[in-house]
Amino acid sequence: MIILPFAIVAGLAACSAPTGPEGINDPYESMNRRVHEFNRNLDAKVVKPATSGLSSGSKDGKRGPASYALEGVGNFGSNLAQPGKAVNHLLQGRPEPAVKTTFRFLVNSTLGLAGFLDPATADFALPEQDTDFGATLAAWGVPEGAYLELPVLGPSTTRDTTGRVVDLVIDPMHLVLDLDEWLIGLGARVVAKAGERARFGDTVDSVLHESADSYAQTRLIWLQHRRHELGEEGEEIDPYAE
């Protein structure tokens, strides 16, 4: 269990390849593009129709009961993810967010009625400080690796895909929940994702269904945002110097 992360670091560090233009390393592009087409169809035929009624910010600013229910379930799922995030903050050598994340979990699990409400953000100034094992690998100096688009889950990299798998394994909730309960928590997180799809609907549509090359746009936007989160941005563009 302790050996595992180190084996992964060694393994991933060995397979860092040179990057192409715009700092994109995409040796599996043809496979990724096929997965992208699958994901795009899935979004158009299933995800978008299923989530279109759930948007929280309707035009007149009013919210339906479905949107509140969705938010509650999303809160519940995201609350169960907090202990795993605390572990990752610790593994990155950041005790302060680890402690705050733990308090957040305790507050929302009790006062927040098992996590359906989020008083930690509203009343205790303990907003979610997002992280994952992919970020931990980045903090340990593991290079980003190749870009990957995963079926259903969407954009990732070899480093982040490894991180996702490790996150499922090292989740401390395994200690207190049995497998069925744990899977319910995971399901609630999927619902939270669906809520995001509804909330960012127009933006997702414009990238996924209106771009000339939606694969390239998704890849670029996702990589830039992820690198920004991890503090790994490239150089600023200076068009006057070109």
Added chain:
Amino acid sequence: MPNETRRGFLWMIGAGLALAATPARALDTAQASALVQKSLDEVYAVINSSQPPAQMYKAFEAIFARYADVDIIARSALGPAARQASAAEFAAYKTAFQGYIGRKYGKRFREFVGSKIEVTGARPVKSFFAVTSVAYLKGRSPMEVEWHVSDKSGQSKYFNIIIEGVNMLASERAEISAMLARRKGDMAGLTQDLQQAG
């Protein structure tokens, strides 16, 4: 004693130089921030004006043309093809590009109703200035928005907007090059498509 005096004297020169140098920098960062603030005020005036969308997009396009260096953004988005295009081809493309940006980003601005953006600071980067701001949108965590401002065109204008790390210039480069590839490198075709896109 003489040693200390000399050190004190050098320190004073240093402080004097720093003081002399600061106003120029401060003025530039202040100017850059003011430009962003002014264009944001105009964008919000349009957002809150409740005109029909088509009119809003026109208004956004006009603001974009006034405060952004459209020439360099259009040129950079087009990439190497900009050097091969004739002056007339480029001018037609640039006009279409400007309208496309107004519509495409104007649609996004509709989500900004009831929000606010605060300019938080500015710093020199390379040959230009980065103005930082935070966007507070309803029901979302605050977003970092960074504006890159340069006076290389002869006027102070912004040429890039970076939202949570996502870079408008890089994103339009990818999009325009994909649109040009779809037209097999034909500039007139690209211009035609841009007039419909966004």
